[in-house]
Amino acid sequence: MVNSNSGVEGGSGYSFQRCCVVFLLFEGYEEINSNNYFICLEHHEDFLFAFLDDNGQLKKIDTYQAKKSRDDWRTDDDLCEIIGKITMVGKELVSDPIEKSNDYQHTLSFLTNRNILLTSKKEKGQKQDKIKVQVSNKRKKYSDLSEKIKRNIESRICQSILESAQLEHVYFQYIDFAQSHKNWQRELKGLAIEHFGQEVNDHEAVISTLMQLLEDVAQSYNDDNKVLLSDQSKRITKNKVSETFKMFTESRKSFDFWRKYSERISAQLDLKLPIRRRAKELLENCFDYFKDIQQVEYRKIYKFVEERTDVD
Helix, strand or coil, rough: CCCCCCHHHCCCCCHHHEEEEEEEHHHHHHHCCEEEEEEEEEEEEEEEEEEEECCCCCEEEEEEEECCCCCEEEEHHHHHHHHHHHHHHHHHHHHHHCCHHHHHHHHEEECCCCEEECCCCCCCCCCCCCCEEEECCCCCEHHCCCHHHHHHHHHHCCCCCCCCHHHHHHHEEHHHHHHHCHHHHHHHHHHHHHHHHHHHCCHHHHHHHHHHHHHHHCCCCCCCCCCCCCCHHHHHHHHHHHHHHHHHHHHHHHHHHHHHCCCHHHHHHHCCCCHHCCCCHHHHHHHHHHHHHCHHHHHHHHHHHHHHCCCC
16 A cells, blocks of 8 residues: 555566556557556556546546456455455545546456455345356446445455445456466467557567566656655656557568568678578567567667667
8 A cells, every 4th residue: 555665576577467457458548548648557556547637637547456366256354355455545546645637536446357256144034145247247336236245345344444435436347367377478469469450560579568668667666665646757658658559560660671681781781601691580589589578688789779879
C-alpha cells in the first residue's frame, strides 16, 4: 500500500502482473488510446491505468490487483482479505494529492485467470446465493451482488483493513489468460499479431520491449519513499507507448533494407571475406540480439549508437 516501495527486489521479467498489463492494453487499445493516459506498475496497486482530461487533471483510474492461481477462488478468508486490502487502495487514491477533475472516479479490480465463486453463508433450510465470475461472465461489480453474499464477504474482512465506502468501487474480473509462462508469451505474441498484422517485422520484439518498459518502471524507486501518482518516474505514458509502437512499424523498412543489401554494404565497409559471406546471417543475428532484453552486451552497443547523436 502507501508505505510500500517497489524497486529492484520486485523485478521478475515476465511476471503475471506485467503480462496482464500488456494483455489489457492490447485488448482495449482503441478505447484506452482515445484518452490521454499513463500506466503505473506496483504503485498504489499491482498496476493501474490513469486517464487525464483535456486540462491534464486526473479523471479516472482503473486499478488492478492481479493474482494467478492453480485453483478457482472461493469466498474464504484469503479472498476476503484481498478485498479488504483493495478497499484500502481506494482510500489511498482519494487521499493522493494529484489534481483531480470534478467528475473524478476510480475502479478497484481483483483480476485473475481462474474462476471466482462468490457465495452467501450456508444456512439450513435456505438456498445459498451463488455468483461465478468466469469466461462467460467476466466482470462483476461488488454492488450488484446479493445482500447475503455481501454480508458473508464483509463478515470475513478484518475491520482494520476495510474501507466500507470503497466497496462500491470494487470489481471481480476474470482474464482469459493462460496458466503457464510459455503460454503467456504465445498469447501476447498473438495479440501483437492481431494488432499490428504485417506492419511489424517481429511481434515478439514488441512484447519484449513493452516488458522491458514495464520492468524499468517497476524497478525505479518512489520519490522520497512516497507513493504519489504525480511521480513521473513511475509512469509509462501514452506518448511512450505510441513512440514504441511507431519505432517498430517504421523500422521494418530499415530492417528490410539492411537485409536486402547486406552483401553490398559489407563490401563497401571492406569487411573480410569470411565475414562478408555471412553478412546477411550476421546482420539477422544482430537485429535479434538488439531486440533481446537478455543480451546485455548488445544492449550496450545499441545504447551507445542510439546516444551518439554527434555522429551521422
